[in-house]
Amino acid sequence: MTQNIWKEVVINPQEKTPLYKQISNQIELLVHDGQLKPGFRLPSERTMAKLLNVSRMTITLANEEMKMKGIVRSHQGSGTFILRGTRLKEKEVQLDNPVDFAYPTGEINHGMDEIMSLGQDQSLINLGGVGAAPEVHPGIEFSQCFAEHLRRNPVLLQLPSPTQGYEPLRLEMINWLKKVGVTAELNEIMMVSGAMQGLDLISRLFLKPGDFVIMEEPGFLAAADAFTATGAKILRITLDEEGIRLDSLENMLMQFPVKFIYVNPTFQNPTGITMSLERRKQLLHLAKKYGVFIVEDDPFSLLYYSEKPDPPIQTLGSDHVIYIQSFSKYLYPELRVAVLVASEGIIRHLSKIKQRVDLHSNNLTQIALHAYITGGLLETHIQKLRYGYAQRLKEVQLRVKASSFLHCQIPKGGVFLWCRIPKEVPAERLLEVAVKKGLTFVPGNWMSGVGLYDHHIRLAFTHPSHEGLKKGLDLISDAISAYKAYQF
Amino acid sequence: MTQNIWKEVVINPQEKTPLYKQISNQIELLVHDGQLKPGFRLPSERTMAKLLNVSRMTITLANEEMKMKGIVRSHQGSGTFILRGTRLKEKEVQLDNPVDFAYPTGEINHGMDEIMSLGQDQSLINLGGVGAAPEVHPGIEFSQCFAEHLRRNPVLLQLPSPTQGYEPLRLEMINWLKKVGVTAELNEIMMVSGAMQGLDLISRLFLKPGDFVIMEEPGFLAAADAFTATGAKILRITLDEEGIRLDSLENMLMQFPVKFIYVNPTFQNPTGITMSLERRKQLLHLAKKYGVFIVEDDPFSLLYYSEKPDPPIQTLGSDHVIYIQSFSKYLYPELRVAVLVASEGIIRHLSKIKQRVDLHSNNLTQIALHAYITGGLLETHIQKLRYGYAQRLKEVQLRVKASSFLHCQIPKGGVFLWCRIPKEVPAERLLEVAVKKGLTFVPGNWMSGVGLYDHHIRLAFTHPSHEGLKKGLDLISDAISAYKAYQF
Structure with missing residues (x-):
């Protein structure tokens, strides 16, 4: 696509706008449209001049203009690159019939867009997104199990599918949830x-x-996106080693009409911190006192690498907690299945909304998951993950210790490493350099709601291959060195 | 569940509320909770008296109370039944911490809830919901094809999954959509x-x-639910034999801030009417003139039983149309897959929202659909459906002609029969009688936004077995006779 992309840059010498501005404007549009990706290297000035049939000086001016606007960055000898993190305000799409949209797309931070779009790029080592490591990817076993199950029960796909979910799977969840104490x-x-x-x-x-x-x-930035899409506002509270801090929490509950407290108490995304039992109790106490719900996101509890973590807050007071356990980290995220636990009344309300959102989740995946769990395969698989990921974590730890640039919190479970990088290196800039070197991760500030963590990065150590992981960690140190040497 | 349900009715002789009222109140709650389904026959007064350990008179009084409130209906000799269509205002769930919900659940009509809940009841012949007929259900072939495809391409489940969809499937859609001219x-x-x-x-x-x-x-009532959930209002326009009427449409476009016009132009749900080509052009002309979008729902176009219908409105002016083609009627609805076509700008905006709604659709189903289409199996399957459903429609037509109670529009395609019933028989009441006889369908007024079509019913002729279909149609006439005889 990028080979013919320059055909889209149409310049008109008759127009009043100078040629270099016409060019820079159109390249800017191509970046917005996603047709030119961050990290992409523009052709040399000479080649560009030929491609667009203009003088080399016009290209030099266009490049200067784009540098000023922060669309590209050039480095002596290595060329001109589309910038990661330009984060220009998305322009409204021009329609024949302009519409004012109801959805607050503009107010949403673009971190998830970037994580997902970088995650699509197969040429990058992915320490950004969360996926099953290839050596333990359950995909084949999972789908074989499904096919076999269906061969034996050919009528399954013809059964009606309730909004709350495939009933045999929901029944199985009663047992499954006991594994974490729910x-x-x-x-x-x-x-x-x-x-x-x-x-x-x-x-x-x-x-x-x-x-x-x-x-x-x-x-978790995607959670923040879901909340703000409704027009609600988010209040942020920092963590100490025992989890979310409670001193300012009570203050906030007194001052603001808070609807719920969203926490990820076990192996938190991104810090890896696990909330202490005492803190869990105190948090629940405050939630009760001020009559608000706790929404407990629990995707990692079974991925512990030393001892089993404390049980979910849900087990301490089920009336005040809406509990979500995703299967994305236990199986693989593209499967899109999670189980939600709440009081019957809340479930009934959520089902009503779900019915109007997609009627119900597709039956294929649910039947497959049911077969995989009842066959005992998921349990075995998670044991394998615990072992495999613990090994990975050890290696990662060694490599990270050897780096003078990375200061990482080593978690007791989950899939993330939360690392401090040198304070002269802004995380978003480091990502630009890293993408050029073939690596992606998540800059810390994307996980912040208040512009903090500019010098932190989140590294997911479960997604790439073993080799990719090692190379990726080395590349980060390389990228930091490069950044420090050249001050990109 | 219903065997032990009476244990939930706890009565307390110490309370001030009379016993019969305690009983009727608690049964009412069980109906609200969905634990007692419409059509359910209560145990005899004597049995109830034993179960609840009260006098028979108390039960008689409780039943009288519930009859007055419209919760049950009893008929001499056949017992006391929970009423279909009680439609009591849903009570807010009692929580320890009462919350005012943001979602306008109360303002949404409950037709879809009832269609779905009746659809779950395997003991009923289902002329209500839309499903693949058992003799042509593609489930097994579909999942075998998927398993085989995955066996040959074991890496597929490990590929990243973009929000817009599995790319090989989207690419295949370019060809697939040409079948309807898009x-x-x-x-x-x-x-x-x-x-x-x-x-x-x-x-x-x-x-x-x-x-x-x-x-x-x-x-389509579920569409209306999606629209009103946002707080928007719906303007309704009746159809003539050429589709949606345009005289009042222009008037509405002038008077109201309309965002889009939602139509189902081919084999419309529920009437089966197909919009003429001329009407399609005029509708598009008006949409352009007033700068509004047309949202074109096209789930039936390939299910034609005589000649191929006119191409979608989308083919006449793609800039103004958002086109949706569901695979629910071509495969089976529990699969949850549809393709949406719109301008690139609209797709980009919709993807942003989808990313915040579920990140992306699950990959299993999309990979399976891709394999099924590229293997040529879906095309063959739809030919089979066309043949099979055309046969069904002929039979249905004969049976309907023989009934003196049903006056049905016979469609040229799609899956619905839209029938007028005698004007002394209200459709919702008929459903109550029908459910007792083992049958479900959709009362016409559930498809209305303005309280019309009380004496119409929608019959889906593709869901039950062949035998079920025949028996179902006979049962409708039976139910009408029964209603007329007893004036339930």
């Missing part, structure tokens, strides 16, 4: 298309403009 | 989790309180 009855359980859908449904049930949500700082 | 480029195509999700995303992009949508009267 007890729930059938009518307190619903299946959703990934934790993200759970958060969206919860947001739509509770939030409207003027409402507030409390969440951890730093915290 | 031409679209890759970046004008996205996959969604069923047409319902498409409508939800469109609603969230365009609609806010104060906005208006125009749709057909009668029309």
Whole structure:
């Protein structure tokens, strides 16, 4: 696509706008449209001049203009690159019939867009997104199990599919949830298309403009997106080694109309911190005192590498907690399945919304998951993950210790390493350099709601291949060195 | 469940409320909770008295109380039944911490809830919901094809999954859509989790309180639910034999801030009417003139039983149309896949919302659909459906002609029969009687936004077995006779 992309840059000598501005404007549009990706190297000035049939001076001016606007960055000898993190305000799409949209797309931070778009690039080593490591990817076993199950029960795909989920799977969840200590009855359980859908449904049930949500700082950025899409505002609270801090929390609960507190208490994304049992109790106490729900996101509890973590907050007070357990980290994220536990009344309301959102989740995936769990395969698979990921974590730890640039919190479980980088290196800039070197990760400030963590990065150590992981960690140090040497 | 349900009815002789009232109140709650389904026959008064350990008189009084409240209906000799269509205002769930919800659940009509809940009841012949007939259900072939495809390409489940959809499937859609005459480029195509999700995303992009949508009267009730969930209002326009009437449409476009016109032009749900080519052109002309979009729902075009229908409105003016083609009727609805076509700008906006709603649709189903289409199996399957459903329609037509109670429009395609019933028989009441006889269908007024079509019913002729279909049609006439005889 990028080979013919220059045909899209049409310049007209008759127009009043100078040629170099016409060129820079159109390249800017190509960047916005996603047709030119961050990290892409523009052809040399000479080649560009030929391609666009203009003088070399015009290209030099166009490049200067784009540098000023922060669209490109050039470095002596290595060429001119489209910048990561330009984050220009998205222009409204021009339609024949302009419409004012209802959805607040403009107010949403673009971190998730970038994580997803970088995640699509197969040429990059992905320490950004969260995926199953190739050596333990359960895909084949999972789908074979499904095919076999269906061969033996050919009528399954013809059964009606309720909004709360495929009933045999929901029944199986009653047992499954006991693994983390959660007890729930059938009518307190619903299946959703990934934790993200759970958060969206919860947001739509509770939030409207003027409402507030409390969440951890730093915290899961996609959750923040779901909350703010409703027009609600987020209050952020930092963590100490025992989890979300409670001193300012009570203050906030007194001052603001908070609808719920969203936490990820076990192996938190991105810090890896696990909330202490005492803190869990205190948090629940405050939630009860101020009559707000806790939304507990629990995707990692079974991925512990030393001892089993404390049970979810849900087990301490189920009436006040909406609990979500995703299968993305236990199987693989593209599957889009999670289980949501709440009081029967809340489940009924969430189901009503889900019915209007997608009627129900697709039956294929749910039937497959049911077969995989009842066959005992998921349990075995998670044991394998615990072993494999613990090994990875050890290696990562060694490599990280050897680096003079990275200061990482080594988690006791989960899939993330939260690392401080030298304070003269801004994380977003480092990502630009890293992408050129073939690597992606998440700059810390994308996980912040208040512009903190500019000098932190989040590294997911479960996604790339073994080799990729080692190379990726080396590349980060390389990128930091390069950045420091050249001050890009 | 219903065997032990009476244990939930706890009565306390110490309380001031009389025993019969305690009982009737608690049964009412069980009906609200969905634990007692409409059509359920209560145990005899004597049995109830024993179960609850009260006098028979108390039960008689409780039943009288419930009859007065419209919770049950009893008929001499046949017992006391929970009423279909009680439609009591849903009580807010009692929580320890009462919350005011943001989602307007109360303002949404409950037709879809009832269609879905009746559809779950395997003991009923289902002429209500839309499903693949068992003799042509593609489930096994579909999943075998998937398993084989994955066996040959074991890496597929490990590929990243973009929000717009699995790219090989989107590429295949370019060809697939040509079957109905729609031409679209890759970046004008996205996959969604069923047409319902498409409508939800469109609603969230365009609609806010104060906005208006125009749709057909009668029309697809789940679409109406998606629109009103945003706080927008719906303007309804009746159809003549050429489709939605245009005289009042222009008037509405002049008077109200309409965001889009939602139509189902081919084999419309529920009437089966197909919009003429001339009407399609005029509708598009008006949409352009007033700068509003047309949202074109096209789930049936390939299910024609005589000649091929006119091409979608999208083919006449793609800039003004958002086109959705569901695979629910071509494969089976529990699969939750549809393709959405719009301008690149609209697709980009819808993708942003979808990313915040569920990140992307699950990869399993999309990979399976891709394999099924590229293997040529879907095309063959749809030919089979056309043949099989045309046969069904002929039979249905004969049976309907023989009935003196049913006056049905016989469609040229699609899956619905729209029938007038005797004017002394209200459709909702008929459903109550029918459910007792083991049958479900959709009362016409559920498809209305303005309280019309009380004496119409929608019959889906593709869901039950062959035998079920025949028996179902006979049962409708039986139910009408029974209603007329007893005036239930």
